[in-house]
Amino acid sequence: MTLLSTLYGIFSFLGHYPGYAVSYFIEALLYLIVISLLLIFVIYLFRKFMARLQLRLGPNRVGKFGLLQLIADALKLIGKESILPKERDDLPYRVAPMIVMIGLFLAFTILPYGSLIGIGSLTVTNSAVSLLLVFAVIAIMPLGEVLAGISSHNKYALIGALRSIAKDISFEVPMMLSILAIVMMASARVPESLSISSIVSAQFLPYAILQPLGVFVFFTSMVARASYTPFDMGESDSELVSGFSTEYTGMRFGIFYIGLFGSILLGSTLVSLLYLSGYNGPLSTEAGVVWLFIKAMVLVLISFTVWLSMPRIRIDKFVNFGWKYLLPISFVNLILTGILTLGLGW
């Protein structure tokens, strides 16, 4: 029983293939809406959490507890004039925010979410290689940032884009190596070890306990991927004004802003799926999505705390850190995992 089959039950009068096509489309649309609402919630949470940390009140004027503040902000961003720089490269300039958005939402449709009472499994896409697919999709997002930086013909944006590239290549390799360790461990227990849902089912113990080094490398990479402080050299506001998004205004800027929070949510969800046994919890597997939500939100709050209490790392130090510390650590993790899996048969 999945959401897809429920929807197909409604649209089955269209025939087999058209019925599935329509229900798949509607399901994806539903996800888009739910994810957008979730993102708005995360931004609201961030603003409230930040205010608490900083001895402030946060949004409290628009609606009860400022709940409508984000809607008001979104309306303001949409209503704002989008100023286009005169010397832009038109196509990449317009496409860049869309790439960020598409990469983000595609990644969310690939993740498994567990099940909910009354609806059944919430997973949209079941793929045997969904792990690879997710990382392929989120690898698109930096492309949007680089395009934005280069196409706006602004020196700050250019430096921001260069920093983004330098940052990305220095954490991608350790990140993928730590993923490899997970696949190794899962392959000893389940057949389709490249599927995220099989990795979740293979976690008799959360992998965070078995691979503490791996979760450190992966979480650090996810912080760097989402690029907030301490790893926000690409858009460092006090040095490069706003980095690659300097020349963006209105809703185009809003998309980059949402992309930042989307990356945080995505990273937290991925960490809880791959390392914290995802939607499996001690009580019930019928409402797995609740467990996933709780785990992801705890990680989101940890991310916010890191964001708000750290200064920015200098780019050359981060590149050093990536190649001299993260990479060896992930190799050590790989070897330890090999010993655990093959030697001890875990």
Next chain:
Amino acid sequence: MSDLMQLNMGPQHPSMHGVLRLKVKVEGEIIREIEPVIGYLHRNAEKLCEMTYYCDNLVYFDRMDYVASMNMEAGYLEAAEKLLGIPPPERAVYIRTIMNELSRIASHLVWAGAFGLDLGMLTPFFYCFVEREKILRIFTESCGSRQETNYFSIGGVYQDITPEIVDHIKTFLSEFPRKLEDIYNLFAKNDVFLSRTRGIGYLDPEIAIQYGVTGPMLRASGVPYDVRKAEPYLLYDKVDFDIPISKKGDSLARFSVRFEEIRQSIRIIKQIIDKIPEGPFFNPKAKKPMMIRLRGDGEVYARTESSKGEFGVYIVGDGGVKPYRVHVRSPTFKNLSVLPELAKNQMIADLIAISGSIDLVFGEIDR
């Protein structure tokens, strides 16, 4: 040298503390040439001072270093009162010393918050400003104004302080040191902060003196020079305090010297808060209607230690009710002039860490 890219930072830039403009030539991320351009906040306060009465000039001095306006007032009055021959009574001197040090604390707190922001730390900024707000509340109680206080006046202070204000200062002094250590630890126990500031922007003491650098920046380079000790004014020869120095000369040293100065300021206030003598709070020669008739002759130069460094005021009088010429030795103006020396061959990110550590306030640099 065609590889150099010219980057124009400011005057509208998030971390240029107002209106500093830096013409920077970069090779990738490395800065090869740097030229500060200033004057975007220039009001020519010196000319304005020539056009108003001696007692009114305080208004322009308030607006120079607007985060430590009491320091500016003390500097001007130190010169003006010598020129006019109107010394303040004992009680006013005590009040001035206390307010001067409170103002110094407030100024250093603003600096610490802004320095954190420059490095990408959002949270300490608010912690600093909450504490500063308590000081500003004391100012509001004593003179009705938060920042541009205009509290000191020629021959005394504008208003007497009440026992309640003394109580509030005491409460502040008893609560603040613990909060200060919290703020200090937020910075000094953060490894990323240390890695961003340690060894960045080393200032050699020889070069510092050559450029006329004074204040916490000079002391962070290991020169124990403080006008409060060298040429005591107000009560500084009667109170006991140390000059904090550091031999390191980098941004981290400037940070720790400023925090140590806050602790010394607390010490100074604690010593004199209970000893404020009774008596008049202004010199009867400078009563309100008489104030604009004060005539000054000759010339005088007085230097004081503001929160940024040695603040000097040079006044020439021609026997009239308005000064003939006023010159202000702005400490930050000199401190900024050493920036090209410090930031050369550093990275853009370090330029921000260096310029943030200078404590730039443009009201005073551009005057």
Next chain:
Amino acid sequence: MADEGQQQVDKAGRQIFKVPKEKLLEFMRARKDEGFNHLSLITGVDRKDHIEVVYHLHSVEQDRYIVVKTTTNNCTVPSVTSLWRSANWDEREQWDLMGIKFEGHPNLKRMFLPESWVGHPLRKDYDLGNVQYINMDEDGEDYSTFDPGDGW
């Protein structure tokens, strides 16, 4: 030291040395060798018929403080940038506001005002009624003009 210039004392008790313009550089070099390593400030006073240039010298180690004064009738004074680096910005400031030309200064540009500003504001004969407007050209450099333009 005493024979090189007339001595006076100001109201704060500082020694004042009056040195003729021709001997200024020589006198300053001798003071620097004596240990006055900190040039605290340079300023000018417009005395209507001549301009008085004031230097404040300070020795950080010995904690001594002296004032050196010189006068000029044609607004030129030798530059002391070769002795103290802080003189660079001070002299630029005085050139900008007071109009004292420092001969031998490596980069005598205006400090605060745009390069095309007319007059030196701290002079006593500066006409305050003549309003100048500052605008920005294509390269981002400021220029001043007497024309209010459209923006104002």
